[in-house]
Amino acid sequence: MSAPRSRDEFEADLRRVGEERYHHRHPFNLRMHDGTLTRAEIQTWVRNRYYYQTRIPIKDGLILAKASDRRFRREWIRRIRDHDGERVGEGGLELWLILAEAVGLVRAEVEGLGGVLPGARRACDAYVEFVESHDLLESVASSLTELFAGDIMAVRIAAFEKHYPWVASEGLRYFASRTTQAPRDAAEGLKFVLRESRSREEQDRCLAALERKCQILWSLLDAVEVAHASPALSPHAQLRDEQPALVVLPERAVQINESGREILGLCDGARNSLAIAGELHRRHPETEGVETDVHDFLEEMQRLGVLALRR
Amino acid sequence: MTDRAGPIPRAPMSQRAPRPYNLVAELTYRCPLRCAYCSNPIAYRDVPETVDAASWGRTFREAAALGVVHVGLTGGEPGVRTDLVEIVGEAARTGLYTHLVTAGTTLGASDLEELQTAGLKSVQLSIQDTLPDAADAVAGVPVFERKLAFGKQVRALGLPLSLNVVLHRGNLGRIPEIVEMARQLDAHRLELANTQYHGWALRNRTALLPTRQQLEKAAAAVASARRAASRPEILFVLPDYFSSRPKPCMGGWARRTMVVAPDGRVFPCHGASEIAGLEFWSIKDRSLADCWAAAPGMNAYRGFAWMPEPCRSCPERERDFGGCRCQAFALTGDAAATDPACEFSDQHYIVLESRRAAETHNQRPAFVYRGDHLE
Numbered sequence: 001m002s003a004p005r006s007r008d009e010f011e012a013d014l015r016r017v018g019e020e021r022y023h024h025r026h027p028f029n030l031r032m033h034d035g036t037l038t039r040a041e042i043q044t045w046v047r048n049r050y051y052y053q054t055r056i057p058i059k060d061g062l063i064l065a066k067a068s069d070r071r072f073r074r075e076w077i078r079r080i081r082d083h084d085g086e087r088v089g090e091g092g093l094e095l096w097l098i099l100a101e102a103v104g105l106v107r108a109e110v111e112g113l114g115g116v117l118p119g120a121r122r123a124c125d126a127y128v129e130f131v132e133s134h135d136l137l138e139s140v141a142s143s144l145t146e147l148f149a150g151d152i153m154a155v156r157i158a159a160f161e162k163h164y165p166w167v168a169s170e171g172l173r174y175f176a177s178r179t180t181q182a183p184r185d186a187a188e189g190l191k192f193v194l195r196e197s198r199s200r201e202e203q204d205r206c207l208a209a210l211e212r213k214c215q216i217l218w219s220l221l222d223a224v225e226v227a228h229a230s231p232a233l234s235p236h237a238q239l240r241d242e243q244p245a246l247v248v249l250p251e252r253a254v255q256i257n258e259s260g261r262e263i264l265g266l267c268d269g270a271r272n273s274l275a276i277a278g279e280l281h282r283r284h285p286e287t288e289g290v291e292t293d294v295h296d297f298l299e300e301m302q303r304l305g306v307l308a309l310r311r
Numbered sequence: 312m313t314d315r316a317g318p319i320p321r322a323p324m325s326q327r328a329p330r331p332y333n334l335v336a337e338l339t340y341r342c343p344l345r346c347a348y349c350s351n352p353i354a355y356r357d358v359p360e361t362v363d364a365a366s367w368g369r370t371f372r373e374a375a376a377l378g379v380v381h382v383g384l385t386g387g388e389p390g391v392r393t394d395l396v397e398i399v400g401e402a403a404r405t406g407l408y409t410h411l412v413t414a415g416t417t418l419g420a421s422d423l424e425e426l427q428t429a430g431l432k433s434v435q436l437s438i439q440d441t442l443p444d445a446a447d448a449v450a451g452v453p454v455f456e457r458k459l460a461f462g463k464q465v466r467a468l469g470l471p472l473s474l475n476v477v478l479h480r481g482n483l484g485r486i487p488e489i490v491e492m493a494r495q496l497d498a499h500r501l502e503l504a505n506t507q508y509h510g511w512a513l514r515n516r517t518a519l520l521p522t523r524q525q526l527e528k529a530a531a532a533v534a535s536a537r538r539a540a541s542r543p544e545i546l547f548v549l550p551d552y553f554s555s556r557p558k559p560c561m562g563g564w565a566r567r568t569m570v571v572a573p574d575g576r577v578f579p580c581h582g583a584s585e586i587a588g589l590e591f592w593s594i595k596d597r598s599l600a601d602c603w604a605a606a607p608g609m610n611a612y613r614g615f616a617w618m619p620e621p622c623r624s625c626p627e628r629e630r631d632f633g634g635c636r637c638q639a640f641a642l643t644g645d646a647a648a649t650d651p652a653c654e655f656s657d658q659h660y661i662v663l664e665s666r667r668a669a670e671t672h673n674q675r676p677a678f679v680y681r682g683d684h685l686e
Contacts, residue, residue, distance in 0.1 A: 215538065236433065236471045238408050240380060248380045248408040250433035250471045250499065253332055303541070305499070 004200045011194060013207055014141075018148040021214035024155075028225040033155055035163025038228070039104065042164065044274070045224050046100050048120040050110050052220060053096045055124045057083045059131045063143075066136040075188055082181055092181075095174035102171025118292045119223025119299060127216045134209065141193050141206035142213040146186035153179045223295075229309035231276070231298055232269030237306050239264070247306045254304055263297055269310050273298050328565070328604035328613070330378040334407070335385060335570040335581065336367060338398065342388040344414050345451030346439070347678035348477055348512035348519060351387060352584050355681075360573040364394040366594065368401030370571060373599035375405045379569075382407040383435075387573070390417035396429050403430020410435065412475075415461030416454045423464055433471040435502075436462050441488040445481060451680040462496040473500035474543070478529065479519035480669070486532035493543045501543040503533065505550035508665075509582045509637050514679045520669040526553055551652035552662050556627060557634025558652070564612040564636060569603055577602035579609060582637035586646045612636050617647060621655045 005013065023029055031037050032045070060079045067073050085091025100110040109115070131139040153175045160167055160175075197203045233239060238248040245256040245264075256264060262283075266276045277294040284290050301307040340355035352358065362370070371382060382402050389395055390413050402409040411426065412435045418426075423434075436458060440446035443455040465472045474493050476482070482489070486503070493501040506512050506519050521529075526549060533547045551558045561568050565579035575593040578584055583591070589608035592601065603609060611617065615628055622633045634650025642651045642661050649656040 238380075238432075246380060250408075250410055250473060251381075251383070251435065253380055305544075 002200045004198065005203055007194055010197065010203050011190070013203075014144060014190070014193070014210060015147065017207055017210045017214065018145065021211055021218070022145060022148045022152075023214070023217040023221055024148060024152050026218055026221040026225075028221040029152075033159040035159060037164075039166070040274075041224070041228050042167075043103050043105055044115075044117075044227055045221075046096075046103050047105060047110055047115050048117055048220065048224050050096055050100060051113055051116045051120060052124045052127075053083070053093050054113075055128050056092075059128050059139075059143075062128070062131045063136065063139050066139060072192070079185060082177075092174060092177065095177060099167075099171040099174050102168045115291075117223045117227055118295050119226070120220050123216050123220040123223065127213065130209070130212060130216070137193065137196050137202060138205050138209040140189050140196075141209040143189050144186060144193065144210050145213050145217060146182045147190060149182035149186070150179055153182065226299065226302070226309065227273045227295070230269050230272045231267040231302065231307040231309055233264070233267060234305055234308040249305050252304070254301075254306055259293075260297055260301075263294055264301070264306075267298075267307055328609070329567070331374070331567060331569045331603060332378065332380055333568040334371070334374045334379045334382045335568060336370070336382055336398075336402075337570060337572050337581065338362075338367070338384055338386055338389045338392050338395070339573050340387040341391045342386055342414065342681075343391070343416055343452060344388070344454060345680040345682050346477075346511070347449055347451070347515045347680055348479065348506045348510075349681040350507070350510055350512070350581055351681070352582075353510055355387075358572060358574050358584075361595065362571070362573060362575045364397040364401060366575070367398050368405075370594050370599055371402045371405040371407055373594075374569070375407055377600055377603065380408060381410065383410045383412050385412035388414050388417055390414070390422070395422075396425050399426050399431050400429040403432075408432050413437070413461075414450075414454065415458045418461065420464045420467075423461075423468055423470075427468050427470060431470065433473070434465045435473045435475055436465065437475045437477070438462075438492070439477070440482045441485050441492050449479075449481065449678070451678075451682075459492075459496070462498070466497045471500075472496065472498045473502060474498045475502045475504060477504050477506055478521070479506045480521040480525060481519070481675070483521045483525045483529045486529050487536065490532075490536040490543075490545065494540070498543045501545045503529075503545060503547040505548070507550075507635075507638070508552070509585065509641050511679065511681050513641055515676075516665060517668065517672065518676045518678055520552065520665060522670050523553055523666070526550070551634070551638075551650075552666060554652075555654040556652070557631050557638075557650035559631045560635035560638075563632035565603070565609040566613065566632070569599075571599075577606065577609070579612075580637065582635075583608065585637060586640045589646070612647070619647060619649060622649050622653075625655070 057080045060076065064073055064076055067076065083092040085094055097107050097110060101107050130142060157172050157175045160172055193206050197206050236249060240246045240248065244258065245261045247254045247256060263276065263280065266279055271279070273295060276298070277291040280294050281290050298307065302309065339360050340351050340358055341360070374382070384398065384402070389411060392398065399409055409431050410433045411431055415436045438446065438458050439449040439455070446455040447453045462472060462474070474496065476489050489503070490501065508516050512519060530547070530549065533545055537545055548558070561580045568580070570578040570581050571594060572578060572584065575595040576584070576591045577594060577599065578591055583589065589611055590606065591608040592606040594602060612633070615623065618628065618633050622628055634652055636646045638652060639648045639650050640646035643658050648658065651658045651661045653659065
């Protein structure tokens, strides 16, 4: 058994995970801050990220339920208050809905979780499931992405003011609120994790938890990014219109059923995934969940190399 | 080799052969490499290379008519065939997805360009290791640098590249380096193929078989590489010697894939010629359709009727198709026996014993190389 890291080494390792894996390096985030996102892309991001916001108090409730120390609970419960507000019209979730309106979305639709992409939903649900199935220490460690959130918020406010002036400044209040909340929350979480990880093994589990959380945030942005990219048959794929259709690839053949074939027919490299899902929904209004199915299918086809993305 | 095969079950003539999707064209058994785990038949020198480009062309057309969509041109080393461009052209004209499996030591950049012009769609390159000395020690000849250069040429032409690295106790500890090599080469896919212990590999089993601890570390390294990036796609399955169930070898005997050997005989896999007592037919004498559908050897282990217990009544048969017949033959002398890799086989001890031996021996015996004289 290796000796535990010193407190400083452990903190440095935690920070390194963030530096390497936090979503500030995700291409979508980089584009957001460069000012090259379209209005529709920003809307998709706000819509999907709202689902993440709704999971946060649930996650924090799960953490509270794991804690037996009342001082810990007293501190931690503030996060739920911050997020849900003390009364109607307050709190982080409310500020996010104000942002949604400021980017041109209909509040009720966002609140009703309309248009949440399956990939984004999976990522956010994975976070709640992680906290559900791990102990208090790892759950708190997974929240340490907040260590890096304060910085990103400041950059974001400046980027929005500069590049997306069409977003009313009222909408940026959420980001502003997090520039102070996130560092305070992170400092508390960090103190707890540094104090409670006594063995090397516990430290390793904390690092893994933080890494997992970074991945979750990363895949949320992946889902948003992919929704706006335009899939087309990969140049390495050969489509054979048999019954059922078959796509032949290097060392692989993929059978495509009838509805999959219809979706593939729309993958012309011009329409993006949202447009393809919208078109399928228009054609089959009676089929429930058709848009979710389309996104899942497109994702699977990209994974298999059948489809390549164009931006 | 002595003939120890059991009675060969007679296939019902009414049985309709399934549609083959993949043709493996073994253009030659010649190869400049001498890998210690070569999967070619031990007696590869006795197999005459008698299928010319025109006959391969006819075979491809017949294969396409049967429903085959993908052809892998392999060997030995297909690059030693002077008519390779012609053969690729024949395959591509038939509409088959044309894939080349090569060691990458015989073809230069201009050859590759010619092959691409002739219709080649993708390339699989074998690499033995990330350390030049270790790689060359397995290959039996110094080829490592040449292979890397070839991989770069493949990508420079825009062809999809997959890397095949055969895993064994000597290189299992270097999964992160292997993945990094695949990234450097911009490979689309990395096949981490655990050694299958037939042919030469069975002779070298003691030198090649890893320990469970090595495999577990390798599996963790694969998982972490998969999390870090979606490319290359990494194929890795725990070898059947270390799992409790056999692998679904070839997706079932003579079910999806046909292998045509350099002498024109048609097999269900590249190892089946080693099984004594099975009769396979040749495209030199009959149509490919006949060789596929009606050759006694092809029907010997098709479907489920041939299975002994406990396979016959096992629900897993739908998934693993009874495992590997070549392995059953190599380890037990009876190709119809339950694959000893399965924990339900009454001869599972054979696998357990070799696994135990791998855990306890520290010294690696010298490799027997392909081509070495064997008793």
